[in-house]
Amino acid sequence: xxxxxxxxxxxxxxxxxxxxxxxxxxxxxxxxxxxxxxxxxxxxxxxxxxxxxxxxxxxxxxxxxxxxxxxxxxxxxxxxxxxxxxxxxxxxxxxxxxxxxxxxxxxxxxxxxxxxxxxxxxxxxxxxxxxxxxxxxxxxxxxxxxxxxxxxxxxxxxxxxxxxxxxxxxxxxxxxxxxxxxxxxxxxxxxxxxxxxxxxxxxxxxxxxxxxxxxxxxxxxxxx
Amino acid sequence: xxxxxxxxxxxxxxxxxxxxxxxxxxxxxxxxxxxxxxxxxxxxxxxxxxxxxxxxxxxxxxxxxxxxxxxxxxxxxxxxxxxxxxxxxxxxxxxxxxxxxxxxxxxxxxxxxxxxxxxxxxxxxxxxxxxxxxxxxxxxxxxxxxxxxxxxxxxxxxxxxxxxxxxxxxxxxxxxxxxxxxxxxxxxxxxxxxxxxxxxxxxxxxxxxxxxxxxxxxxxxxxxxxxxxxxxxxxxxxxxxxxxxxxxxxxxxxxxxxxxxxxxx
Numbered sequence: 001x002x003x004x005x006x007x008x009x010x011x012x013x014x015x016x017x018x019x020x021x022x023x024x025x026x027x028x029x030x031x032x033x034x035x036x037x038x039x040x041x042x043x044x045x046x047x048x049x050x051x052x053x054x055x056x057x058x059x060x061x062x063x064x065x066x067x068x069x070x071x072x073x074x075x076x077x078x079x080x081x082x083x084x085x086x087x088x089x090x091x092x093x094x095x096x097x098x099x100x101x102x103x104x105x106x107x108x109x110x111x112x113x114x115x116x117x118x119x120x121x122x123x124x125x126x127x128x129x130x131x132x133x134x135x136x137x138x139x140x141x142x143x144x145x146x147x148x149x150x151x152x153x154x155x156x157x158x159x160x161x162x163x164x165x166x167x168x169x170x171x172x173x174x175x176x177x178x179x180x181x182x183x184x185x186x187x188x189x190x191x192x193x194x195x196x197x198x199x200x201x202x203x204x205x206x207x208x209x210x211x212x213x214x215x216x217x218x219x220x221x222x223x224x
Numbered sequence: 225x226x227x228x229x230x231x232x233x234x235x236x237x238x239x240x241x242x243x244x245x246x247x248x249x250x251x252x253x254x255x256x257x258x259x260x261x262x263x264x265x266x267x268x269x270x271x272x273x274x275x276x277x278x279x280x281x282x283x284x285x286x287x288x289x290x291x292x293x294x295x296x297x298x299x300x301x302x303x304x305x306x307x308x309x310x311x312x313x314x315x316x317x318x319x320x321x322x323x324x325x326x327x328x329x330x331x332x333x334x335x336x337x338x339x340x341x342x343x344x345x346x347x348x349x350x351x352x353x354x355x356x357x358x359x360x361x362x363x364x365x366x367x368x369x370x371x372x373x374x375x376x377x378x379x380x381x382x383x384x385x386x387x388x389x390x391x392x393x394x395x396x397x398x399x400x401x402x403x404x405x406x407x408x409x410x411x412x413x414x415x416x417x418x419x420x421x422x423x424x425x426x427x428x429x430x431x432x433x434x435x436x437x438x439x440x441x442x443x444x445x446x447x448x449x450x451x452x453x454x455x456x457x458x459x460x461x462x463x464x465x466x467x468x469x470x471x472x473x474x475x476x477x478x479x480x481x482x483x484x485x486x487x488x489x
Contacts, residue, residue, distance in 0.1 A: 111419050113381030114374055131377050131417060149417070 015041040023212075024058035024089060031064030035072060043079050046086075056209065058089040087213060103140065112136060112150065121157075132172055141165070147190060151175075154196075163215055165195035165208055179203055226257075226334040229341055229461070230359035232383070234375030236346030238367045239396040242432060242442075243454070244343035245273045247363075249441040250458030252307035256338040259298065259308045261330070263355040264345040265321055268312035274301065275439020276309055285313035288325035294332055303444070308337070318350060323357040330358035339461070348382060356383060362391035363423060368398055368409040377418055392423035394457060399428045400471035423460055426453035427471060 015038050017028040027045075029038050061068075061076065068076075068091050080086050103122030112118060112126060114133030123140035134150035136142055139157040141164070148166035153175040155162025160177045170190035173182045181196070181203035193208040197215060206214060231244045241264075248260040262270035265285065271277045282297035287310070294310075301307035310333070313320065333340045344355035356362065362383050366376040376393075383391050395411055402408035415422055429450035435442040443451045443458075449469075456466045 110384075113384075114378035116381050129417075129419065133374055133378060147416070 016045050018045060021060070024060065026060045026062060026093070028062045029064070029066070031066040035066070039075050039079070042076065046079060046083065056085050056087070058087050058213065060089045060093065061091045062093040063091060089213075105140070106138075111146075114150075130166075130171075138162070149190075160198050161215060163195050163197045163211065165211065167193055169194040169196075169205070174203065176203065226337045227339055227361060228330050228334055228359045229339060229361045229363055230344050230356050230388075231341060231363045231365060232344035232352065232356065232379055233346070233365040233372070234348060234379035235366075235372045238365050238372050239426070240346070240365050241270050241273055241343055242436060243363070243365050243394060243396065243426075244270060244341050245436075245441045246443045246451075246454035247458055247461070248307060248339075248341045249274075249301075249304070250443045250454050251339050251341075251461065252301070252304040253443065253455070254458055254462060255306070256462065257306045257336070258339045258341060259310060259333050259337040260341045260343065261310045261333070262312035262343045263321065263326075263351060264343065265312050265316060265318045265351060266314065267345065268314050270343050271299070271309060271311045272439065273436045274309055274441065276301065276311075277439070280311045283311045283313040283316075284329065285316045285320045287329055288321050294329065321351075321354050323354050326354050327358045348379065352379075352382075356386055356388065359388060362388045363394055364391045364418075364420065365394045365396050366414065366418075367396050368403070368411070368414065370409070373409065373414055373417055380418060380420065391420060393418060393420040394423050394426065396426045397428040398425055398471065403471065422468070424453055424457035425469065425471075426450050426457075 015030045015033050019026045019028060027042065029042065059080070073091065077088065080088060105123035105125055106118070106120040107125045107127065108118055109127045111128045112130045112134040114131055117135045117137070118124060119137045121139045124136055124138040124142050126136065126144045126146065129146040130136055130144055130148050130150040130152065132149050135153070136150070137153045137156050139155065139159060141162050142152050142154045144166035146166070147168040148171050150171065151173040152164050152171060154164045155177045158177050162176050164174050164176065168190040169192070170188065171183055173180065174196050175181070176196065176198050179198055179201060194205055195208050195211055196203055196205050198204070231240050231247070233240050244260055248258050251258045260270060261284065262268050263284065271280060276299050279299045282292040284297065286292045287294050287297045297310055299309045299311065301309065310329070330340055330342070342355050342359055345351035364376050364380055366372045380391055393415065395414055398411070399408055403410060411422070411425060427449040429442070429448050431445060431448040432442045432450050435445065442448055443454045445451050452469060456469060459466045
């Protein structure tokens with residue numbers, strides 16, 4: 001898991017090396033030098049290399065042989081607090097792509113109209129609208145590349161990690177695993193590019209841009 | 225070889241029969257040979273709207289069961305030479321009309337007429353399936369109400385299953401004032417939900433009720449807004465690119481305007 005990086009690290013005398021990876025940025029921290037030195041160097045590296053980045057970036061750390069304690073993680077976290085566009089993804093090197101190829105996603109092209117039911121063991125992608133009275137049930141995630149107005153049930157077999165995403169998000173009712181949530185009683189205009197996920201036992205809605213952060217399996221799956 | 229067009233909606237009371245009668249008559253006005261077929265067995269009323277009730281001797285079930293020939297059941301319209309009606313049965317069982325018999329009748333009619341307009345019963349059961357079975361094209365009628373749009377959506381799904389390519393949409397009974405005030409569903413909203421091509425819009429018009437009670441299709445009166453809507457629809461069916469009518473908000477007559485003006489002072 002990201003251990004291939006170590007060979008590079010050995011050749012590098014620098015305390016902190018920044019590498020661009022598929023998932024964002026990887027900070028390789030030297031495991032030879034004193035940690036306080038490394039932190040100081042890290043603090044210097046961030047502003048110079050990242051001050052001009054506007055996009056949201058997830059950063060990862062490879063600490064080599066060094067085991068990071070809570071204090072060490074706090075110290076790193078404190079450095080990144082001022083950089084709102086950066087989020088810490090993990091301390092175990094670059095994330096490995098999950099193998100989620102087991103089940104083929106089902107792609108439906110067209111409008112899912114009232115009375116239609118789409119059921120699939122795996123993810124479902126709808127290239128069109130889901131209208132009121134229609135139902136989409138998936139054991140995995142549900143992605144609607146259109147207007148979601150109907151009812152959807154993701155993670156129907158009990159997968160709490162499933163998400164429901166839509167370009168225009170105004171469902172009548174959504175379910176993830178066994179948690180049910182209904183749309184507002186008052187008609188609101190559809191939110192653009194949003195997704196629903198389970199935050200504990202609570203249904204949560206978030207901008208689609210944050211999908212990768214909340215559900216790492218989706219991010220690595222999408223980039224496979 | 226003519227074209228069979230089914231007029232359907234799912235929900236009852238949105239104006240299927242009125243639309244069938246008016247589209248049929250408007251096509252006849254344009255000089256086309258048209259036959260209207262009422263498939264609402266047991267609840268026939270296309271003949272009433274057309275004012276041809278007293279001329280019925282045989283009906284569509286008689287033709288299907290072989291009691292009479294197709295020509296015997298066809299009723300010539302009293303206004304247009306080129307317009308005919310095949311009435312529904314009023315006393316027979318709904319199940320008396322089967323899909324293969326319907327196919328045979330419609331195919332026969334298509335040989336004689338340019339357009340065969342099939343008036344579909346409400347609902348999505350047997351009667352609906354029989355009505356759409358032989359259609360080449362479909363027109364879905366809806367009103368600017370949530371319930372009607374839901375049912376239309378369901379019906380469109382069923383039509384797509386039947387391999388009837390891209391049904392066309394008529395939005396009936398629009399009240400421009402209510403749409404303007406946001407109390408009624410917008411035409412754009414309806415189209416975006418149903419994702420269909422709009423064939424035409426028909427404003428709400430008292431004259432439609434008056435005309436239906438007199439047994440005379442609304443399109444016969446050129447001055448009514450609903451009549452204009454149906455005439456435009458007929459022209460689009462034969463391939464004329466007619467721009468969509470602009471909805472005029474009714475400001476009231478001269479005296480109403482006068483009163484408003486006086487009141488404002």
